[in-house]
Amino acid sequence: MKAIAIDLGGTSIRAAVVDREGQILSRSKRATPAQYGVQAVINQIKATVEDALKGFDVADIAGVGLASPGPIDTIEGVALGLPNFPGFDNVPIRQLLAEALRRDVKVENDAIAAAIGEWRFGAGRGSDNLVYITVSTGIGGGVIADGRVLRGRRGMACHVGHLGLFPDRDVYCNCGNRGCWEAFASGTAFEKRARERQGLGVNPDAPSVFAAARQGNSDAIQLVAEEAHLLGLGIISLLHLYSPDRVILGGGLSHHFDLLKPGIIAEIKQYAMLAFRSVELLQAEQVDNSGLLGAAALVFGTA
Amino acid sequence: MKAIAIDLGGTSIRAAVVDREGQILSRSKRATPAQYGVQAVINQIKATVEDALKGFDVADIAGVGLASPGPIDTIEGVALGLPNFPGFDNVPIRQLLAEALRRDVKVENDAIAAAIGEWRFGAGRGSDNLVYITVSTGIGGGVIADGRVLRGRRGMACHVGHLGLFPDRDVYCNCGNRGCWEAFASGTAFEKRARERQGLGVNPDAPSVFAAARQGNSDAIQLVAEEAHLLGLGIISLLHLYSPDRVILGGGLSHHFDLLKPGIIAEIKQYAMLAFRSVELLQAEQVDNSGLLGAAALVFGTA
Numbered sequence: 001m002k003a004i005a006i007d008l009g010g011t012s013i014r015a016a017v018v019d020r021e022g023q024i025l026s027r028s029k030r031a032t033p034a035q036y037g038v039q040a041v042i043n044q045i046k047a048t049v050e051d052a053l054k055g056f057d058v059a060d061i062a063g064v065g066l067a068s069p070g071p072i073d074t075i076e077g078v079a080l081g082l083p084n085f086p087g088f089d090n091v092p093i094r095q096l097l098a099e100a101l102r103r104d105v106k107v108e109n110d111a112i113a114a115a116i117g118e119w120r121f122g123a124g125r126g127s128d129n130l131v132y133i134t135v136s137t138g139i140g141g142g143v144i145a146d147g148r149v150l151r152g153r154r155g156m157a158c159h160v161g162h163l164g165l166f167p168d169r170d171v172y173c174n175c176g177n178r179g180c181w182e183a184f185a186s187g188t189a190f191e192k193r194a195r196e197r198q199g200l201g202v203n204p205d206a207p208s209v210f211a212a213a214r215q216g217n218s219d220a221i222q223l224v225a226e227e228a229h230l231l232g233l234g235i236i237s238l239l240h241l242y243s244p245d246r247v248i249l250g251g252g253l254s255h256h257f258d259l260l261k262p263g264i265i266a267e268i269k270q271y272a273m274l275a276f277r278s279v280e281l282l283q284a285e286q287v288d289n290s291g292l293l294g295a296a297a298l299v300f301g302t303a
Numbered sequence: 304m305k306a307i308a309i310d311l312g313g314t315s316i317r318a319a320v321v322d323r324e325g326q327i328l329s330r331s332k333r334a335t336p337a338q339y340g341v342q343a344v345i346n347q348i349k350a351t352v353e354d355a356l357k358g359f360d361v362a363d364i365a366g367v368g369l370a371s372p373g374p375i376d377t378i379e380g381v382a383l384g385l386p387n388f389p390g391f392d393n394v395p396i397r398q399l400l401a402e403a404l405r406r407d408v409k410v411e412n413d414a415i416a417a418a419i420g421e422w423r424f425g426a427g428r429g430s431d432n433l434v435y436i437t438v439s440t441g442i443g444g445g446v447i448a449d450g451r452v453l454r455g456r457r458g459m460a461c462h463v464g465h466l467g468l469f470p471d472r473d474v475y476c477n478c479g480n481r482g483c484w485e486a487f488a489s490g491t492a493f494e495k496r497a498r499e500r501q502g503l504g505v506n507p508d509a510p511s512v513f514a515a516a517r518q519g520n521s522d523a524i525q526l527v528a529e530e531a532h533l534l535g536l537g538i539i540s541l542l543h544l545y546s547p548d549r550v551i552l553g554g555g556l557s558h559h560f561d562l563l564k565p566g567i568i569a570e571i572k573q574y575a576m577l578a579f580r581s582v583e584l585l586q587a588e589q590v591d592n593s594g595l596l597g598a599a600a601l602v603f604g605t606a
């Protein structure tokens with residue numbers, strides 16, 4: 001049996017046919033017509049799935065898994081007001097998609113889906129307790145605890161980007177609150193600090209700053225050290241709250257994992273409680289595919 | 304069948320015989336001889352259990368549940384260095400107790416045990432997703448997520464007191480780190496702020512300050528408002544991380560729940576993400592018995 005996996009993103013929709021071993025047998029991608037409303041997005045998902053399915057025996061497909069941005073009630077399958085998706089407010093996305101695709105659909109928050117993908121097919125294999133963190137435009141996460149996916153009410157657990165890092169500072173987050181971890185440590189926040197850095201001498205985008213740090217640019221090195229410090233502070237709270245044996249870093253900034261890891265580890269060794277310091281910090285292995293593979297695992301019942 | 308439940312505290316050991324409905328049929332209490340070392344504590348637990356068991360048919364006892372302070376590996380049953388218990392460093396407490404009592408023993412972190420007690424027999428009945436927080440000398444917690452106890456690696460999840468509330472402030476915590484939630488919002492921290500309050504006019508202990516607030520003392524009212532604010536800040540992070548439908552407040556400060564609740568709710572309504580604001584905030588019902596009842600639930604296999 002094979003699964004159809006869908007990763008719904010703000011700019012593109014990706015679909016794949018995936019087997020039980022996590023092999024991606026085919027894939028497709030289309031632009032997300034978010035501005036055209038709910039039906040346009042559903043239609044485009046359907047077209048993307050049809051692209052991926054070409055040449056496959058439909059009798060061999062076990063079902064459909066969707067990794068969706070949140071906030072979404074993944075237990076009921078209802079989008080609760082997706083930012084950047086006008087009209088997706090109390091929309092029964094699972095039901096609409098099931099009708100469009102004429103198949104059973106399972107829905108997961110995209111960062112939890114990515115955590116599942118790493119757990120089953122990536123850096124989390126064999127672990128019963130892991131925290132996955134994606135650091136890109138924002139910060140998202142997913143947790144496996146006691147060998148099971150942690151979902152919580154409405155499947156909305158692990159909004160780790162909205163851990164209050166400095167909740168008394170007037171640094172505003174996209175969620176409306178102040179002081180969220182995401183507002184300080186996301187890729188967006190990193191690039192904002194880079195823009196504000198006088199005399200940096202390179203473009204203030206993440207790839208350029210990390211490249212400059214590799215070449216010894218001391219301002220870039222300082223920016224990377226600050227980022228590792230800010231990531232470390234949040235990760236320490238997550239260690240105490242979830243008690244993982246592994247922390248897996250994904251998302252855009254994780255492409256520079258080797259430069260960030262030493263600073264994060266130093267923070268953990270200094271400030272985490274003793275019994276929590278031996279946690280492993282790992283780079284995501286499946287990178288852009290984690291979410292698709294997690295969506296497939298939902299179909300196979302291994303999540 | 305009945306269970307023997309033990310609550311190991313820094314000053315006293317309590318034991319009880321508990322039935323499946325959570326009724327405490329007998330109870331006993333002895334001083335904790337922590338300063339005399341491991342064997343003295345084990346012997347005293349045994350004597351306390353024998354007190355509670357008097358008059359009961361031992362054939363009717365299903366097993367023993369222990370709520371222990373942490374850090375403790377509750378999966379392996381090994382104390383990892385209990386503060387205030389000299390010598391309890393890598394001590395196989397479950398095995399020692401099983402030998403002393405000649406019975407099967409299950410071990411849980413005391414705050415997780417209290418969460419289980421509230422879940423099965425208190426304010427958490429019927430909930431699949433709850434966060435229990437005890438605010439006393441320190442801050443501890445336990446989480447039920449997706450209808451199961453959240454334990455994590457070594458059973459050490461939910462050290463919620465060591466969420467970094469203001470991790471950049473030089474306010475030191477008993478754990479060695481700075482800025483932990485516990486260092487700002489525990490009963491101990493509350494009383495410290497009361498002592499520092501010029502012209503408070505009452506004893507700076509929590510019961511006196513709350514009583515003064517009830518009588519309209521404006522400084523006391525301000526101290527209570529600050530406490531609610533600090534509790535609210537931490538609780539908001541926990542909402543985003545665990546997605547509970549209920550938050551249950553236990554421990555010493557929860558005796559003044561009616562005065563703290565409005566300020567905490569106001570904080571949640573203002574700063575939690577929209578989809579998380581409908582959480583219920585409740586006072587623990589079993590208060591001092593939550594831990595014992597949770598320990599009993601371990602024996603009955605309902606946790």
